[in-house]
Amino acid sequence: MISFQNVSVKYPFGNTALDSVSFDIEDREFVYLVGPSGAGKTTILRLLLNDVVPSEGTVLIDDFEITPKKFRQTALLRQHVGVVFQDFKILTDDNIFENVALSMRIKGFSSHEIQKQVKEALDLTGISDKAQKFPAQLSAGELQRVAIARAVVGNRTIILADEPTGNLDPKTTWEVMKIFKELEKTKTILFATHNTDIVNSMKRRVLVLKDGKIVKDKKKGGYEL
Amino acid sequence: MNETLTSMRRTPYQTFAALSVLFFTLLLSGLLFISLTFMQGLLEYVETRPRVIVYFQTKADESQIAAVQELLKNSGKTGTITYVTKEKAFEIYKEFTENDPLLLEMTSADILPASLEIDATKPEYLPEIAEMVSNQPGVDEVQFQKDIINNLLSLTSNVRKTTLVFFSYLMFMSIIVLTTTLSFKIALKREEIGILKLLGATNMYIRKPFISESILLGVIATALANMVLIGILILMNSFLSGYFTGIGMLSVDMLGLSLSVWPFDLTFAILTLSVTTIFSLFITLVSSFAATNRYLK
Numbered sequence: 432m433i434s435f436q437n438v439s440v441k442y443p444f445g446n447t448a449l450d451s452v453s454f455d456i457e458d459r460e461f462v463y464l465v466g467p468s469g470a471g472k473t474t475i476l477r478l479l480l481n482d483v484v485p486s487e488g489t490v491l492i493d494d495f496e497i498t499p500k501k502f503r504q505t506a507l508l509r510q511h512v513g514v515v516f517q518d519f520k521i522l523t524d525d526n527i528f529e530n531v532a533l534s535m536r537i538k539g540f541s542s543h544e545i546q547k548q549v550k551e552a553l554d555l556t557g558i559s560d561k562a563q564k565f566p567a568q569l570s571a572g573e574l575q576r577v578a579i580a581r582a583v584v585g586n587r588t589i590i591l592a593d594e595p596t597g598n599l600d601p602k603t604t605w606e607v608m609k610i611f612k613e614l615e616k617t618k619t620i621l622f623a624t625h626n627t628d629i630v631n632s633m634k635r636r637v638l639v640l641k642d643g644k645i646v647k648d649k650k651k652g653g654y655e656l
Numbered sequence: 657m658n659e660t661l662t663s664m665r666r667t668p669y670q671t672f673a674a675l676s677v678l679f680f681t682l683l684l685s686g687l688l689f690i691s692l693t694f695m696q697g698l699l700e701y702v703e704t705r706p707r708v709i710v711y712f713q714t715k716a717d718e719s720q721i722a723a724v725q726e727l728l729k730n731s732g733k734t735g736t737i738t739y740v741t742k743e744k745a746f747e748i749y750k751e752f753t754e755n756d757p758l759l760l761e762m763t764s765a766d767i768l769p770a771s772l773e774i775d776a777t778k779p780e781y782l783p784e785i786a787e788m789v790s791n792q793p794g795v796d797e798v799q800f801q802k803d804i805i806n807n808l809l810s811l812t813s814n815v816r817k818t819t820l821v822f823f824s825y826l827m828f829m830s831i832i833v834l835t836t837t838l839s840f841k842i843a844l845k846r847e848e849i850g851i852l853k854l855l856g857a858t859n860m861y862i863r864k865p866f867i868s869e870s871i872l873l874g875v876i877a878t879a880l881a882n883m884v885l886i887g888i889l890i891l892m893n894s895f896l897s898g899y900f901t902g903i904g905m906l907s908v909d910m911l912g913l914s915l916s917v918w919p920f921d922l923t924f925a926i927l928t929l930s931v932t933t934i935f936s937l938f939i940t941l942v943s944s945f946a947a948t949n950r951y952l953k
Binding site: 506524533534537 | 848850851854855857858859
């Protein structure tokens with residue numbers, strides 16, 4: 432479970448990224464974060480990665496409280512979280528299998544388990560035939576599938592997606608969303624996006640942010656600002 | 657291992673620079689270590705063979721020499737006393753001047769002094785023995801090793817200090833060069849490190865490939881430096897054999913163990929290898945931690 436309690440994030444020089452934000456997200460819940468640029472969507476995701484610490488309030492992931500921690504503890508927190516970004520963040524020198532396996536090697540999984548889980552993830556994302564290819568040989572849609580596969584392996588329970596369809600054409604966007612629909616059965620997903628079509632069509636919980644505040648929280652909402 | 661080799665192959669100039677600096681540092685360190693150990697061995701050899709040489713006046717007679725011998729024996733502070741007669745001294749002189757007949761022609765046994773070579777039981781008896789015999793009738797000059805030991809001690813001490821400064825400088829330079837090289841490689845992998853951090857990699861996981869690479873460089877440099885050092889020792893062996901005729905063995909006490917320095921043997925080679933390996937490990941670990949620290953904060 433993810434819990435934000437009166438969370439504010441203030442940057443130096445007085446910028447306020449989040450202003451007393453509170454919400455809870457249950458396990459295996461799919462939540463869209465929508466709002467104009469600078470509304471605080473990415474700050475929420477960064478808080479969950481312990482990349483930013485709250486100036487006020489409390490952020491909890493299960494029993495883990497986000498506070499300024501040593502790197503070792505941050506690393507342990509991040510090992511429970513899968514991330515998918517607009518710019519994919521794929522290692523160009525490693526092949527697709529190795530890119531996905533990396534997420535598990537970091538956690539010390541055995542080779543056998545890595546083989547098994549990576550194969551399943553590549554099957555799920557529909558790129559098992561690309562396992563031995565290198566990122567330069569793949570399209571943007573395929574690279575985003577690699578990033579999703581990497582986010583789900585290694586028993587990661589939460590997926591944070593920061594505008595993952597921002598670089599994709601409409602057809603590929605829908606293919607990627609199909610994968611997310613499949614993943615929501617087993618993972619908690621926070622999905623920050625500007626894409627009105629996908630938010631409106633999927634009818635999932637929507638948190639609308641504006642100027643660092645949550646202005647709407649609808650259980651089966653659409654994209655509205 | 658493959659990843660480490662690939663990384664080295666991708667940046668050949670930086671790898672070569674780091675390897676060269678490490679190699680020369682370890683080679684010079686090894687040479688300094690051998691020289692210092694050798695000097696220490698020589699010092700200990702001289703110290704354990706305290707000797708006084710008493711030269712008699714050419715007109716001194718046998719009874720005066722016998723009296724001095726008796727006096728020394730009764731002191732209880734001497735071991736072997738060797739009497740070198742004028743004739744024996746002339747024989748020794750002939751050996752030394754065999755290539756210069758002119759010098760030999762001008763000399764006879766009569767003008768050479770007889771002498772006593774006295775081994776003291778302890779080095780601290782040397783001044784007492786010298787004092788005891790210097791005023792005896794027929795004695796011309798007394799020589800003992802105090803000056804030699806003092807000079808050798810002073811030389812060893814100076815070499816040790818110089819070595820320490822030189823060692824520190826070499827180590828500092830190696831660490832700087834290796835840290836710079838690794839920092840360059842890390843800068844190239846900045847994005848990769850960012851991704852690893854996002855995925856939850858620990859500092860140690862991120863550091864591992866860089867530490868492996870610098871340790872591999874250290875191992876190669878240590879192996880090369882030791883091969884050259886062994887070559888140098890083999891080459892020096894024949895030269896030093898002639899130079900140290902009469903000295904059966906030089907040894908030093910190290911960590912409570914008596915280590916043979918001369919003639920060179922396997923134990924000494926292993927010790928040199930160990931010293932250079934420890935030195936290399938220290939340099940590579942400090943460098944890789946220093947280089948990665950900047951990017952992990």
